[in-house]
Amino acid sequence: MRIPKLASLFLLLACLVAYATYVKWHTDGMKPALSKPPYHHSRTDSDDDHKRTSPDVSSDRFQYGIMFDAGSTGTRIHIFKFLIEENEAPKLSHETFKAIKPGLSAYVDDPDECRDGIQELLEVAKGTVPAPLWNSTPLVLKATAGLRLLPGEKATHLLNKVREVFGESPFLSRGDSVSIMDGTDEGISAWITINFLIGGLHGADRTTLGMLDLGGGSTQITFSPQDEKTIQTSPFDYITSIQMFNTTHTLYSHSYLGLGLMSARFAILGGVEGSPLEGSRELVSPCLAPDFTDNWEHAEVEYTVKGQKAGEPIYESCLKKVEKVLYRKVKKAEEAKDMNFYAFSYYYDRAVDIGAIDEKNGGAIKVNDYIEAAEKECNSMEEASPKQPFLCLDLTYISLLLQELGFPKDKVLKLARKINDVETSWALGATFHYMESLSRH
Structure with missing residues (x-):
């Protein structure tokens, strides 16, 4: 009886070793494609020559990702080109970008009308992505504040129309390819983008910067707190953790719906x-x-807007109105004053309007520059009608919003539309996240 028992024992041990070997092999094969930090390759192509590729790199080593940003004022397409190398994560090689107006929410009462705009942008994608790669290139649309503000049923009808158009395209489209993006996810994705482009997520320094975005319908703030007090004292839904390139980042991130510049302008006007x-x-x-x-x-509603006679200087009157609109709607982030921040979108546009930065190259601006420009612009309207009638309102709102968020008047913010020729929006970060989810399934 001893011989059969020994044989059974050896057989059991052999099975355990074989199973362990299989599990290790299978687990290694399931690691996500973006687990290593991608390296950003700065292209030297001109903006007009956006389809050119390096002659010494074969096309079968490229992978593409298409991200539609459906914002409140327009729809933008980002086509990212990644270089794939064996045993390495993708390297960002190039981005193609185009924007059209109006935003999807303009078609809320007639969703069929959005088809032409989506098709126009899909033609850009067809002209950028090589045809053999169309069916393996993920196609995604994420809608932001413009659709978040719509009644649920109307937003659903619009998104269903987009899904229909996507389904007719030659690109890879799944059930989750079209969705409304949570405001906090928007801020986090933009934070990933900016810190990837400056090397903060994978460079030698690994120092991250904060992100401020001011869109039409919402505004976001995202940064990585260094002070434990920030984490302990902030509302629980302002603090989150993400894993990016094998590193866990704790983030302070919040999106204020209804405090984007166009929504705020409407409220300040009395709507x-x-x-x-x-x-x-x-x-x-x-x-x-x-x-x-x-x-x-x-x-999509037309209003008649008028100025009113004020018993005090226009700036003081306007400031009081803006203070009422922002009252108790924004939480001050105390640590923000000690961190470096990039600011985007309407922060950038209005800085260009007042001549504080170069329109193409960006630059830096102090919070006080917005304040002084607001006061100058508002009070000059007492003598002559301005060329930009809403500039006084917009600058007053931006200057007060930044202070409510916790930035002192002498705080310097960096402003950029592009870094290394890549748009500084949430699109790249969201594309990384989506492609990683595909690799896991």
Whole structure:
């Protein structure tokens, strides 16, 4: 009886060794493609020559990702080109970008009308991605504040129309390819983008920067806290953790829906988001020149906007109105004043308007520069009608918003539209995340 028992024991041990070997091999094979830090390759191609590739690199070593950014004021396509090398993570080689107006929310009452714009951008993708790679190139659309502000049923009809158009395209489209992006995810994805481009996620230094974004319908702030007090004292839903390139990052991130520049402008003019005015659609504000009258459209509704006679200087009157709109709506992030931040979108555009930065190359601006420009612009309207009637309002809002977020007047913010020729939006970070999810399934 001893011989059969020994044989059984050896057989059991052999099975255990074989199983362990299989599990290790299978686990290694399932590691996500983006587990190693990608290296950003700065291209030297000109903006007009965006389809050119290096002659010594074969096309079968490239992988593409297509991300649609459906914002409140327009729809943008980002086509990312990655270089694939054996046993390495993808390297970002190139980005193609195009934007069209208006945003998807403009077609809320007639979703079929959005088809032409989506098709126009898909043609850009077809002209950028080599045809043999079309069916393996993920196609994604993420809608932001413009659709988050719409009633659920109307937003669903719009997104279903986009899914229909995507399904007719030759690109890889899945059930989760079209969705409304959570505001916090938008901020986190933009933070990933900027820190990837500067090397903060995978460079030798690994020092990350904070991110400020001011869109039309919402605004975001995201940074990696260095002070444990920030983590302990912040609202629980402001703190999150992400894993990126084998490193866990704890982030302070929040999106303020309804505090994007166009939504805030509407509120400062006296409107209520989601509740069109009954009867007269006339908006009167101290932030406009006293003799100013014009038409202004918001959320597909046209309003008559007018300035009002003020008993005090326009800037002081406007500031009081903006303070009421922002009252208790923004939480101050104390640690933010000690960290370096990049600011995007309307922060950038209005800095260009006042001549604080170069339109193409960006630059840096102090919070106080916005304050001084607001005061100058507002008070100059008492003598003459301005060329940009909303600039006083916009600058006053931006300057106060930054202070409410915790930035002192002498705080310097970096402003950029592109870094290494890549758009500084959330699109690249979201594309990394989506492609990693595909590799896991």
